Amino acid sequence: MKHRHPPTLLATLAIWAMATTGLAHADTGKLLLTGGVSTIAGSAGGGITPWAVIGSNATEGEIGVSAYATRAATRDYGLNGYGVAVGWHDRVELSLARQDFDASPAVALNGIAPFGVAPGQHIKMDVLGLKVKVAGEAVLDADNWMPQIAVGLEHKQVHPGSIGSVLDFLGAKTSGTDLYVSATKLLLDKSLLLNGTLRSTNANQNGLLGFGSAAPGKNSRSLQPEFSVAYLINKHVAVGAEYRFKPNNLQALGAAVGLGAALREDDWKDLFVAWAPSKNLSLTLAYVDLGRIVPGITGHRRQTGYYLSAQVAF
Template sequence: MKNPRLLAMSVGLLLAAHAAQADTGKLLLTGGVSSIGGAAGGGLTPWAVIGTNATAGEVGFSGYATRAATQDYSLNGYGVAVGLHDRVELSLARQDFDASPALALNGIAPFGVAPGQHIKMDVIGLKVKVAGDAVLDADSWMPQIAVGLEHKRTRPGSIGSVLDFLGTKTSGTDVYVSATKLLLAQSVLVNGTLRYTNANQNGLLGFGSAAPGKHSRSLQPEFSIAYLLSKNLAVGAEYRFKPNNLQALGAAAGLGAALREDDWKDIFIAWAPTKNVSVTLAYVDLGRIVPGITNNRRQTGYYLSAQVAF
């Protein structure tokens, strides 16, 4: 990802069960940090936790800025979230994706893609905790469970003609269920999320596809695991399955696997120098993103994220 700004890929950690409490009474880092869509959790996937440092009866706020870069693309993001009584989370995120390689699509058809084109996307999120508590239920097998949605609207600019050709929509809504389990004795956190979506590349390439591609939503699992090295330092990994809606359409158009979408994964390290600040650095593998214009290169690189929470 070249030429950019700040990506919505923050990797969060809830693993500080041994850490000191914040003034609000919430344990250090137990609100996570911002995921790519703005919800609290890991960098690639939301968790069941409610972001910010607010506990029951309190209202909290957080803000973040992130940047990711791979061989051919870059993504910058920023956003804010409000946590209500450790029960409800509202989030707003904006992404700016440098889609400069898409200029090569003009060689396939007269799409009119402008040089240096960026795709922008806004994400409005809602998450509600419905059962369990990651910290209070740490001595049982009961996880914290939350349901959420992310409504996304993409502004493709001159790439809009490409999305029209693909038959994709410029807005869509993902629905998900997350379960987060904190194992205090082992200093380990695990999370599983099941997402109902038809987003292409998280929505940056629209939603659904013309036939014979897949237009309807499908269930896609996402997993995270983190290990606490010290009270304010943790490492972990994430894996997010993707729907690959466009490949069949590309093949039917004689493009082979040029529109293939791969799963996402990362390995991260997160540090919280204070109860209000966290910084995350990760190695990310986003697979092939429109491999027909990037010589089938896998998009590997880094993301760096910073968050403040109160």
């Protein structure tokens, strides 16, 4: 079955926001890069973890919009993504993203069982995000230690194509919702931004391999911490790092059927540099280490590579 891509909805959301706000008050008071960049799931933050900040350039009393496109490539896999986010009064963020994951190595699974995985198979995933700021000001209250705190959710729907039979074998569902709380603080006198996120999830590889697992794998949710630190070299350039703990739901199931650690999931991490040549444009380049992704079909190689993302914001 073919699944419809959502570009019409993405475009409608962006056009509505810009039409409502007259390009969303482009000359606003947010400092460059303090609103984060677009994550792979579409919300504002770092590349792989959300922050408590609200995306776009809009401040209190304004509505803003941002859009992004990203490309990540590791030794065996590739990911393309794009999306849009709307920020309302610097209080609420609504985001929508589409991911296209090149899962070509998965054809090797046919050697384990007759799964019928097609050569060159891609996995697509749609992510609908909602984030609400509930306390604090990450930037404006620079003279105290109270961070900005936000709660959010990411509802994910996976379109696995011929890999659907593999997800059925694993007992993984094709949709799920992550819940999280983030705390972000900018120490302006030190040019340092700190973020911590705690995520409730049962997603496998961020959801690209479904959600949960048949026994003896882990099907229930677990709490996974995520951390980001960024240093503002100047108002246009920031460098930083992220670490995202991941659940390892599938390994016990793999071991039970004689696959050992073939389904192991590792933590994600990156080192990034973000450049904002103007208030409306930012570019992010990162070195990523996603650990082992289904190591049984990739010779247990670590999936290291690059992440490149461009964002426009109003």
